[in-house]
Amino acid sequence: MIGKFSLIPPSASTIASDVDTLFWFISAVTVFFSLLIAGTIIVFMVRFRRRREDEVPRHEDHGSYALEIAWTVIPFALTMVMFFWGASIYANMKRPPDDALHINVVGKQWMWKAQHMEGRREINEIHVPVGRPIRLSIASEDVIHSFYVPAFRIKQDAVPGRINQAWFEATTPGEYHLFCAEYCGTIHAGMIGKIVAMEPAAFQQWLAGGTPGAPAVPVAELGRQQFEQRGCQTCHSGQPGALGPALGGLHGASVPLADGTTVIADDNYLRESILNPHAKLVAGYSPIMPVYQGLLSEEQVMQLIAYIKSLPGDHS
Amino acid sequence: MLKSEHMVGVGTYLTIFFALMVLTAITTAVAYVDLGVLNVVIMLAIAVTKATMVVLWFMHLKFATRLTWLWAFGSVVFFAILVVITLSDYLTRAVLS
Amino acid sequence: MSAAPIPHGEPAGAGAARPTNYLNADYGVRSWLLTVDHKRIAVLYLVSITLFFLLGAAYAGAIRLELLTPRGDVFGDDTYNKMFTMHGIAMVFFFLIPSIPATLGNFLVPMMVGARDLAFPRINLLSWYLYMIGGLFALGAMVIGGVDTGWTFYTPFSTAYATTNVIPAAIGIFIAGFSSILTGLNFIVTIHTMRAPGLTWFRMPLFLWAHYATSLIMILGTPVVAVTILLVGLERMFGLGFFDPRLGGDPVLFQHLFWFYSHPAVYIMILPAQGVVSELVCAFSRKRVFGYAFICASSLLIAVLGFLVWGHHMFTTGQSVYAGMIFSFLSMFVAIPSAVKVFNWTATLYRGSIAWTAPMLYALGFIGLFTVGGLTGLFLSTLGTDVHLHDTYFVVAHFHYVMVGGAVMAYLGGLHYWWPKISGRLYPEAPAKISAALVFLGFNLTFFPQFVLGYMGMPRRYHVYVDEFQVLNVLSTAGATILGVGYILPLFYLIWSFRYGELAPPNPWGATGLEWQTPSPPPTENFVRTPVVTTDAYDYPHLELLPSPKEVPVG
């Protein structure tokens, strides 16, 4: 919670307790070995302190293979536990559940802009329901930022030139800090906000609220408007013989490229193909689409992607 | 001449030079034939061969100590580490991220 | 074996005029600025890195002052951003990286191998000049308005968005990099080709092994960061596109290249420190080091494995999950050789004759702090916990434990230990012990709370922070005050002792090692005659001490 002093950050997401358990395990190992070394040193320091200036221990130490092996193998075994444990949590962090709510987040100097799929926009504040996984598509308009919610134990850089993913599921209603964790210039320390976790019913009410007078337009609908304004449908008509590939059902499908390879049409592929369409040309098409790099904002690109995703169709 | 030194004959130098020129001609010619992935492979194989010839004879590595060999190839190993691990990130991004 | 007793010896020429040594061989500024004597160059480095340390420390003090309160009440945001950037640049590139190698290493490597000088004395001097020119560029960047990119120069902020003096700072780091490369080159060649008769590889002091391993990193890593910084400069100045996302470039590629050097660079700082500690622990417990071969192997392993783990700085960038796992896995391996070293040092103490001198206190403090620093690295190499802790104060605390609690403690310990050799005078023991204790206490008070801050989620590089974090920040600033006093003390008494200290005998500690077998301070050519080595390093069981002059009954 915000404003309350405590030595332990609030733990308010499903992943947070997993991370904490591992954190305390490594802490225990750290404390154990630190005390072991420090204690041994102090005991030896006192017990074997030099009593006379000309004291020289005459015994020969020849080392000990048994000891060397022991203090190589035991720490190694412990680190392997940490690795596999940490990797499994990380794999979980990187795999959003399919039923997740989707929110677009764009970092720019020095604010966080978010847009819910239903259309409601927010700045430096993101409202989410508890008990429901939330998937974030995170992009940046300028430099690298990092979306960090300590109470959820998640952090994901917003890297210009690509769309990164993160997800969480809030467990406790409340307000939690949102920080920018990657240094991004003058007001880096001011690029903070909050996550408002709400009961699902309250969230639905909030979502329907929106700006007075301006009904929220869903993101996919905004994408459709972009699509039509820019005349994309001329080529991407979906008709046989069209100049551009059909887009229905494209998202997530595997696409054969002109150079003989195939790619999965994920967010980053779609993003690149909108901005620099020739980079990964689809097999059977000519590189005639204009380059949109510099003409579309990250938000608009995300809206177009949402629209493409919303298109029905079978792309196999 | 010091005893840790080795003299390579003028004849050897000329032979190597000639071989390097031939390989340059081959690599340029082959570049115009479409062999798919093989183009890059052949191109790099010829470049590595040429570089090896320069290192072994022009730079006298063939006659140098094991330590010199270690430094010559060790540096290439670390370059390979840089490229291979970095590339492994790029090649697996779409698959697993 | 071991026939000739090692004398504590009489201070060379006590009472009379001292014989010619490297310090009094010549006088005047010219004799220093054009010297090719490795010992004089070491002293030049000592003075210059001390200046950069003071500069970096001043920035640190200002940073801690600002962080006393959650508001930005002392400095504005731009000023604060420039301060932590300059703190990082001064401390990393101009203090920590040259610290032990360029001063103690420069002074001792030739003496420990039993040579008259490094293999390339003029290149050694060139290395100091490059360091100074690089330093002047960095200072210049500071004077004309500062830099605010952070010492990491992340793109595209550094190439396209920062409006500060990135180019002069980058040029400074680029040039200083070559100073480091040339130092490493000199050490490698010297250790390979100039060892005294009988000094086989496995008779070498561990200090030499550590410097050999360090030099490997300097030579194989530094050029990569040099060219990376160059690319940043070209992109910023001429608009060439290497990392520019608008062209399809990838800013994360910069991070790959940057950390390929900058992670191993941590080992450039810590390996020589471990070398120093190996010497100190043996000398002050009068024992052979426990597991000599394992420590040698650990040094080389750390140097090599250090090149395979850089991606653990990038777990949250969107690097592929697969690459993240590889890097996390490999990072675990690099923890092991460091652990092995710590255990071996501790075992060396067993049944020793442990002298509680100031250098030994520093060395033992090092072992404790380095253990904490190393173990907390596990939180950051483990994927699941790093996501939360990355870019928070936990990271700041971790690397300060390694670099300050580790490298700087060892540097000060080594400086005290070899001070009689460098200056020809003994330092005063009492203030030295006080300073060692203050540094240890102050350090822990400064940086331990930062682990907690990081776990609570305080991000790095914030000068304005939320109220919950204040208590711990106040503790940290209080600790920094104590730490500052601990660091200032040696400056005074060491300079004082340089002139007024008691004259040092050749071997005041009763230590083995070739550097103690020549007068203090040594003559320009180090040894009167080339030494011959007949025993292993740290042959303390056969040590024979003559009573020190102090204990010789008069009359």
Place this chain on the structure above:
Amino acid sequence: MAEALASAHAPDVHVLHVAHQFDDAEQQWTASTLGMWVFLAQEVLFFGGIFAVYVIYRTLYPDAFAVASNHLDVALGTFNTAVLIGSSLTMALAVHASQVGHRRALVGWILMTMLLGSVFLGVKVYEYAHKWHEHLVPGPWFQWHGEYPKQVEIFYSLYFGMTGLHALHMVVGLGIMTWLVVAARAGRFGPDYHNPVEITGLYWHFVDIVWIFLFPLLYLIGRHWHP
């Protein structure tokens, strides 16, 4: 260590050309050649950084790189490759001349090497000027009317970065050789002492090797590629 003060040998009188820190000419030779090899290891990683950038982008954008590469002049590239390999030969012959103690041959071969090096740089300058006129120098003036304009700009950034660094190394090499010529004419080198010639040779051959890789990577990758 205890007998450390016992003496192995006392090199009080230094042989001509042996620096004071070395025991003899053999040690000095070993140290200076090892020193140059270690320096070249550093160079491998220095160029390695920018080669790594090349490998990544060429992997991401193979077609753009092919298209961009086809715009370079293969004839000039091949000519320069031959010239540089030739200069490596003359450098090797210079080392040979110093080993056998032919002073005039030594001076001649170094001058020949410098001449070939200068020809290479001259051609490079011509190519750069040509690219300048074609607006292919990355930055605000960059213009590319074909496909992949953005990625082509990355290619040309790498082209100028890589060949520029390489050319800079050649200029440094020419500077060192100027000094070598002066020293060689003054009779400083002979069969017993020619370390500077040898290590300058090592450096020059390394620069040649860098070009052996740059040539196919920059000039040839797209030649078989037909859109």
